[in-house]
Amino acid sequence: xxxxxxxxxxxxxxxxxxxxxxxxxxxxxxxxxxxxxxxxxxxxxxxxxxxxxxxxxxxxxxxxxxxxxxxxxxxxxxxxxxxxxxxxxxxxxxxxxxxxxxxxxxxxxxxxxxxxxxxxxxxxxxxxxxxxxxxxxxxxxxxxxxxxxxxxxxxxxxxxxxxxxxxxxxxxxxxxxxxxxxxxxxxxxxxxxxxxxxxxxxxxxxxxxxxxxxxxxxxxxxxxxxxxxxxxxxxxxxxxxxxxxxxxxxxxxxxxxxxxxxxxxxxxxxxxxxxxxxxxxxxxxxxxxxxxxxxxxxxxxxxxxxxxxxxxxxxxxxxxxxxxxxxxxxxxxxxxxxxxxxxxxxxxxxxxxxxxxxxxxxxxxxxxxxxxxxxxxxxxxxxxxxxxxxxxxxxxxxxxxxxxxxxxxxxxxxxxxxxxxxxxxxxxxxxxxxxxxxxxxxxxxxxxxxxxxxxxxxxxxxxxxxxxxxxxxxxxxxxxxxxxxxxxxxxxxxxxxxxxxxxxxxxxxxxxxxxxxxxxxxxxxxxxxxxxxxxxxxxxxxxx
Numbered sequence: 001x002x003x004x005x006x007x008x009x010x011x012x013x014x015x016x017x018x019x020x021x022x023x024x025x026x027x028x029x030x031x032x033x034x035x036x037x038x039x040x041x042x043x044x045x046x047x048x049x050x051x052x053x054x055x056x057x058x059x060x061x062x063x064x065x066x067x068x069x070x071x072x073x074x075x076x077x078x079x080x081x082x083x084x085x086x087x088x089x090x091x092x093x094x095x096x097x098x099x100x101x102x103x104x105x106x107x108x109x110x111x112x113x114x115x116x117x118x119x120x121x122x123x124x125x126x127x128x129x130x131x132x133x134x135x136x137x138x139x140x141x142x143x144x145x146x147x148x149x150x151x152x153x154x155x156x157x158x159x160x161x162x163x164x165x166x167x168x169x170x171x172x173x174x175x176x177x178x179x180x181x182x183x184x185x186x187x188x189x190x191x192x193x194x195x196x197x198x199x200x201x202x203x204x205x206x207x208x209x210x211x212x213x214x215x216x217x218x219x220x221x222x223x224x225x226x227x228x229x230x231x232x233x234x235x236x237x238x239x240x241x242x243x244x245x246x247x248x249x250x251x252x253x254x255x256x257x258x259x260x261x262x263x264x265x266x267x268x269x270x271x272x273x274x275x276x277x278x279x280x281x282x283x284x285x286x287x288x289x290x291x292x293x294x295x296x297x298x299x300x301x302x303x304x305x306x307x308x309x310x311x312x313x314x315x316x317x318x319x320x321x322x323x324x325x326x327x328x329x330x331x332x333x334x335x336x337x338x339x340x341x342x343x344x345x346x347x348x349x350x351x352x353x354x355x356x357x358x359x360x361x362x363x364x365x366x367x368x369x370x371x372x373x374x375x376x377x378x379x380x381x382x383x384x385x386x387x388x389x390x391x392x393x394x395x396x397x398x399x400x401x402x403x404x405x406x407x408x409x410x411x412x413x414x415x416x417x418x419x420x421x422x423x424x425x426x427x428x429x430x431x432x433x434x435x436x437x438x439x440x441x442x443x444x445x446x447x448x449x450x451x452x453x454x455x456x457x458x459x460x461x462x463x464x465x466x467x468x469x470x471x472x473x474x475x476x477x478x479x480x481x482x483x484x485x486x487x488x489x490x491x492x493x494x495x496x497x498x499x500x501x502x503x504x505x506x507x508x509x510x511x512x513x514x515x516x517x518x519x520x521x522x523x524x525x526x527x528x529x530x531x532x533x534x535x536x537x538x539x540x541x542x543x544x
Contacts, residue, residue: 033161036096037103044107058112059192061105062150062184068098069157069181076174077427080435088170092161095173099161102184103154106141109194113139116194123196137202142210143195145531148217149187152527153180155218159452163222168440169448175225182420183221186528189409205470212466216459217523223452224520227513230445232428233436234510239323242330242425243311249304249333249422252414253297258284262301266294270407271354274400277407281368281378288357288403290347293340300336307333327429334426337419344415354401355394363390410532446509449516453498456519460492487526494519 047056072094079087117139118124127135141147160176163169197206232238257267268287271278278286310326313319367390368378378386394401405412428435439445467485468478479485498515501507 029165029167032092032096032165033158036099036161037158040100040103040107043100043104044111047108048111056104056108058105058109061101061108062188062192065098065101065105065153066181066184066188068094068101069177069184072098072173073177073181076171076177080171080174080438081431083438091173091177092164092170095157095164095177096161098177098180099154099157102150102157102180106147106150106154109147109150109192110139110141113141113143113194117196120196133204134202136207137204138197140207140210142207142214143197144190145528146187146190146192148210148214148527149183149190151211151214152217152221153183153187155215156180156183156221157218159219159222163448168444171438172222172225174435175229176222178420178424179221179225182417185416186409186413189405189412191406200474203470203473205466205473209463209466209470212459212463216456216463217527219452219456219459220520220523223449223456223516226445226452227449227516229436229439230442230449230513231510231517232432233439233442233445234513236510237315238425238428238432239311239314239326242326242429243308243315245418245421245425246304246308246311246330246333249418250301250308252418253301253304256297256411256414257287257294261294261297264294265298266359267297268357268359269348269403271358272402272404272407273397275402278366279369280362280365281372282365284365285407286358286362286366286369288354288401289359290344290357293343293347296336296340296343300333300340303329303333303336327426330422330425330429334419334422337415337422341415341419344412348403348405353398354403355398358394360391363387363394366390366394410528413528442509446512449513450502453495453516453519457492457495457499460488460495464488464492483530484526487522487530491519491522491526494522 043056072091075087075091075094078084079091114135118127123138130138142151156176157180160172164172253261261267266289268289270285271288280286307326307329310322310329314322314326364383364387367386367388368381370389370393371378371381371386467488471480471485472478494515498512498519501515502512
């Protein structure tokens with residue numbers, strides 16, 4: 001493989017309608033991202049000035065964006081399999097429409113934040129007297145994980161449209177669309193409630209810092225997609241990906257439900273009361289166990305274990321029979337994931353008495369949590385009293401107890417991500433050769449990974465710098481080793497490693513692509529994992 005960087009622009013096909021300079025073609029190609037951007041901005045302005053219909057609401061437009069991205073995914077896959085140029089054009093069009101809805105939804109969410117702020121007595125009374133920057137610091141729509149997810153998905157798709165203006169990279173939507181769809185589904189689990197920001201966090205540095213984060217995360221997503229395609233094009237065996245996905249599946253089911261799925265065969269959803277979570281003293285959440293789900297998950301974990309064993313044996317012994325069984329087991333794992341997710345959805349939507357699904361063994365710890373919230377010391381109370389109080393409270397409030405996707409956002413996100421990764425492996429196992437034939441050469445893919453990382457690296461550096469300035473203004477310190485700060489630094493160092501090894505040691509191709517993949521994994525963990533698993537100063541971002 002040649003590692004020399006190629007001139008992508010020079011490789012574009014030349015239309016007979018172009019001038020010798022190629023400018024008319026460049027202008028025409030730029031419409032693929034300019035028109036959607038202008039259209040989205042127009043919708044936001046119309047909504048802001050009250051001249052657009054009320055149907056232009058953030059929630060409606062986000063759903064339309066998700067449906068568009070899912071549809072575009074199907075169209076791009078059809079293009080990869082059958083090489084129909086019409087499918088490619090349709091895929092680009094549907095992706096562009098999805099971007100209009102996505103970016104429009106984020107902008108209209110700003111309008112909804114303003115409307116909400118005006119209804120708050122303390123803010124609404126003085127709203128007219130606020131300077132512009134203070135109005136922005138109150139309402140800029142990057143307050144929580146939902147806002148950031150909506151924004152960074154939009155910026156990822158915008159970056160994809162810009163890159164897709166090059167003929168050789170029109171296929172890129174086929175990789176970005178499923179990931180963008182997954183992110184939008186994940187933020188639905190978080191809920192799109194609007195609230196006011198803590199006064200200590202109101203600063204003009206907040207819009208700057210979080211905007212840079214959203215844009216850089218979006219470009220990281222695109223870089224990840226291209227790097228993953230590079231690895232597959234470079235003949236990294238899909239069975240290797242399958243083995244890692246199988247290990248991910250085993251770890252997922254070992255961790256789910258407070259580690260009780262594999263040990264006790266039960267899985268429960270967090271119980272909420274009037275939208276607020278209910279917890280247990282000593283940590284963890286009050287859970288309502290869903291009948292049969294735990295056993296389904298145990299069976300799914302067993303399939304992943306068998307797949308990991310078969311694919312591992314194939315990897316070390318090159319045994320074709322093991323490869324065949326490993327691939328079959330990954331198909332079985334995909335089916336089990338669909339069944340598990342479908343069963344979860346069905347049980348959540350079916351009418352049930354949530355209180356009857358709560359294991360009585362949790363009553364004492366729940367009663368102790370209630371005592372703490374009432375400024376009482378549960379250590380001074382008898383266990384029987386705590387159990388009675390917990391049971392009594394749940395019985396009195398049984399009609400207001402709820403379970404939903406918002407109950408366990410990280411766990412649902414992990415299950416859905418596992419399903420998506422398994423589907424990816426199955427698709428490339430059986431149709432990978434045809435898909436990879438549609439991609440440009442390795443040099444072109446490597447060059448595009450390098451260019452996207454070159455954009456990401458300085459932006460992540462600016463994110464760290466502006467975050468430090470904002471932190472000093474809010475908390476009086478530039479750096480506090482908060483978990484999100486630390487993992488943001490780790491993410492930046494991953495991309496620094498990409499550039500360092502490329503410039504100093506001459507690494508290109510597969511070695512560099514691994515850095516881009518790992519970097520995006522760190523991005524996702526920094527974005528959502530840290531917020532729930534390692535709460536700290538950034539716990540305000542939509543995490544209760």
